[in-house]
Amino acid sequence: MKKAHIKWGIIGCGDVTEKKSGPAFNKVSNSQLLAVMRRNGEKAADYARRHHVPLWYDDVNQLLLNSEINAIYIATPPSSHLEYAIRALKHGKAVYIEKPVTLNADEAIGLAVAVKQYQGKLVVAHYRRQLPMFLKIKEIIMEGVIGDIRLVDLRLWQSRSPDLVTQDASNWRTNPAVSGGGYFFDLSPHQLDLMLYFFGNPLSYSGFSQIQTPHGEVADQTRGVILFDNKVVFNGSWNFNVSKSDNVDSCEVVGELGSLIFSIFGNKMTLKNGDGEQEIFFTHPENIEHPMIANTVNYFLGKGTNPSSIEEAVTLMRIIDTFATVI
Structure with missing residues (x-):
């Protein structure tokens, strides 16, 4: 994109844009949030006024x-x-899109085709890739x-x-459509x-889901x-029906010389190796998507590579679809 400045429009100025992402568009160099859109005009106007x-x-x-x-x-x-991503690409706009990138892998493949067809640029908001904790x-x-x-x-x-998600009246997260x-x-x-980011290309994967x-x-x-x-084996377990007293958010990476234990949605990492055990705490940015948005702006301006491509998201969605198959 041969532009000196990225001027953004947001489609859907809901909860995720209030703090996680929205304010960061004006904090990044060569970036400005110019407009927001929401089908409820009153809410769109309120967001524009407050921000x-x-x-x-x-x-x-x-x-x-x-x-x-x-953009x-x-x-x-x-x-x-x-729908929105393809329409934006048709209008010659670069696209930054929230996760999951689409409803399923087939839609993600369709989006990848559209990016090539319209010779556009698209970044998926897998923003944890750019947080200091996960870079470390x-x-x-x-x-x-x-x-x-x-x-x-x-x-x-x-x-x-x-507790990890916003609970609202519509609770669209439990509506599969x-x-x-x-x-x-x-x-x-x-x-x-993050597993793809850390360990690269998956050779095979399998999994299942059930409604208990x-x-x-x-x-x-x-x-899953x-x-x-590289012969790394990943085992994943997700449950959304336990007591709050049994809540767990843990990822353990085990190597031949030690291990790393961390929370994907937290800010602490524990390193164990021959030097002993060390706990390291991290402070996430005030607007947690800020680092990813900064890298996205650079990519749109031709100053860097794509920090999270649609091709990578297609692989991710294929894995998710496989794990999500209900038995």
Whole structure:
């Protein structure tokens, strides 16, 4: 994109944009949040007023027809991601899109085709890749501090109203037509994308889901295994039906010389090796997507590589679809 400045329009200025992402667009160099759009015009206007955004719309067509806007951030629920992303690409806009990138792998493949067809640029908001904590974890793995990696064990066990997500009246995350398939679809992209980021190409994977809760509409238990090209074995366990007292958010990476234990949604890492045991705490940015947005702006301006591509997201969605198969 031969632009000196990225001027953003947001489609869907809901909860995720209030602090995690929205304010960061004006904090990054060569970046400005110019407009927001929400179908509820009153809410769009309120967001624009509170965040000092110059323009607001209640019609996506008006947003996309604004020639000053050259990049679109899609922050709606997953069911509308594919439609909005393709429309933005058709209008020549670069796209930054929330996770999960689409409802399923087939839609992700369709989006990858559209990116090539319109010769566009698209970044998926797998923003944990750019947080200092996970950059440090990757550094430790790559430098062999705990030796060759043998296995990874991940557990995310939460109650039926997880503290990790915003609970609102509509609770679209448990509506499969809107979310793709419950809390697993909402939270696992963060975790599984990091596994791809750390360990590379998956050689094979298998898994299953089930609905344990009577009359449930979406799976509340998921299991999955990945074998990576480098022979690292990943085991994942997700439950969304346990007592709050049994909540777990843990990932353990075991190497030949030691291990790393950390929480995907926390800020502490424990390193164990021949030098003993060390706890390291990290402070996440005030706007947690800030580092990813900064890298995205650089990519859109032709100053860097894509920090999280649609091709990588296709692989991720294939894994998620496999794990999410209900038995």
